[in-house]
Amino acid sequence: MKLNWHGIRAIYKFEMARTWRTLMQSIASPVLSTSLYFIVFGAAIGSRMGDIEGVSYGAFIIPGLIMLSLLSESISNASFGIFFPKFSGTIYEVLSAPISAFEIVAGYVGAAATKSILLGLLILLTARFFVDYQILHPFWMLGFLVLTALTFSMFGFIIGIWADDFQKLQVIPLMVVTPLTFLGGAFYSINMLPEFWQKVTLFNPVVYLISGFRWSFYGIADVNVAVSLAMIFLFLLLCMTGIWWIFRTGYRIKT
C-alpha cells in the first residue's frame, strides 16, 4: 500500500512548528517545574532521607518525575493537537485530504511523542545539575521512554477526539492521570506501603510504567520488569483499538 508520506510529514511538521512557537509553555515550563521537584525533594528534603533499596532518594525519584512529565505532556500535546483543529474548524482539511487514519495518527501522535521524548531527555539532562544518578540499561530506558510516550500520546489523541470543550480536555489528565502518577510510586517504592495498599496499588497502571522505567536506571523494580513491559503493550493495544474504532465509526470527527 502506498503511504502518503507528504501528508504525514505535513502534519508532523505543523505540530512541531507549534511546539517551537510555544517553546516556553511546551518545553521550558515542564522542565522548570520538574527541576523544582529535584531541588525540593531531591537536593533539599532528599538529603535528610535515607536511601531506598540502595539508591539515594534524589536519584530514586528521577524516573518517576520523568514519567510524570512524560505522561502529562504526551496526553496534553496529542489531545490539544487534534482538539484544536476540531475546535477551530480546520479539521475539514484533514478529513477531505487523501490521507488514511493511520497516516493522520502517525502525524499527530508522532509529533506529540517526539515532543515528550525530547522533554523527557531534557529533564534527564537537567537532573544531572541537582542529583547524581546512573542508567544501568540505557537501551531499555530509551525503549520505555519511547513506548510510554507513544502510548500516552495515543491516549491523548483519543481524549482530544472525545473532548468537545476545553474542560473535558483537561479533566482526564488532571483528575485521573496526575493522581495515578503521584500514587503510582513516583516518590516512593510501593514496598513502603502497608500490605493492603500494596495490593490495591497494583490496579494502578502507572505503577508498572514507573517501576519498569526505574528498573532501567537502577535495576530495582516494584513489579517484574516483564510484567511492566506487558502492561505498556497492553495499554498500547487498547489505545490502538480505541483509535481504530474512532476512525471506523467517525466518532466525533465525521457525521
Added chain:
Amino acid sequence: MNSIISVSDLTKTYSGGFTALKNVNLDIHEGEIFALLGPNGAGKTTLISIICGIVNPSSGSVRADGHDVVRDYRMAREKIGLVPQELCTDSFESVLATVKFSRGLFGKAPDPGYIERLLRQLSLWEKRNSRIMALSGGMKRRLMIAKALSHEPKILFLDEPTAGVDVELRQDMWSMVRELRESGVTVILTTHYIEEAEEMADRVGVINHGRLVLVEDKNTLIKRMGNKELLLHLAEPLERLPESLADLSLELDESGQQMVYRFDIQSGETGIANLLRKLDRAEIEFRDLQTRESSLEDIFVGLVRGEQKENDRAHGAGE
C-alpha cells in the same frame, strides 16, 4: 460530455433522524461552472461534504473523476479542492506555511515555484510571511482558495464563496473563478446569491429540502421557465380593473397607476395585441410601457415556493 462528478441515489440521514439528502442524482461535466442553489438548510453543504469525504453518506455513491469517494478515496480526494463556507484557518500560522501544509497534506511534493505563482495570482505573495490573524477578511478568503488550489486539483468546490464579501472582492472572485475554468478546473459553487449563479454558472442545480429539484443549463432554464412581464404606466390611475379585462393575466398595483401583464415567452401567442385592443376599447390610456424578463432569482423563488406548496399539500393529505 464527460462527467467529472457523478452522484447516484445519494441519501444522508443524520443520527438525530434528520434526512438532509433524499436520493440525489447529479452529474457534473468536466470543465464547467456548476452552481448549486438552494435556501439555507436545503442540503447544499451536506452534498459537498459527502463528495469531499467530510460526511459519511447513508446510502448511494459518488464518483470523482471515475473514482469512488469512499472505496477509492485517495484517488478521488487528490482531484478535489474545497473552500468551505467558514473561514477556518490556524490564526498563528503564516500564509506560506499554511499553503505548504495543505499541499503536503494532499500528498504532493513541495513545489516552491507553483506556490509562489499561486500566491502571486491571489495577491498574497507580499503577505506570505504574515500571520493569518493579521489578514483582512478578504485576504483570508483568498487564502482559503490558495489552500484549496495548493495541490493543483481538477475539481474545486466553493461553498458560498462570496458570503459576507464586499462588492469589489466579489467581482475579483468571479473573475478568478472564470480564469480557473479557463485553465481546465471544474468549479462547483453553492450560493444563495442568485446574481452569482446568473453571472457565472454554465449550469444550475436547485436543491430544496434535500431533493434536487432541477438541473438545467442556465440559459435554457431562463428561457424555458422564464416569464415576461409587460408593465403599463397608466395616464390616469384606476380604482380597479374593469370587468372587460378580468379574463387576462393582469394585475393592478396598489397605487392604481401601473398594470402588470404576464405572458409566457415560449408561447407563440403572447396576447399583447389582444390586451392593447381591450385597453383601447375600455378607453384606458397609458403613458409608457416596458417588458421585463424573469431573472434566475424569480425562477428559483418560484421553484422553491412550488416545492413548499407541494410539501404542504402532501403533509395535509397525510394528516
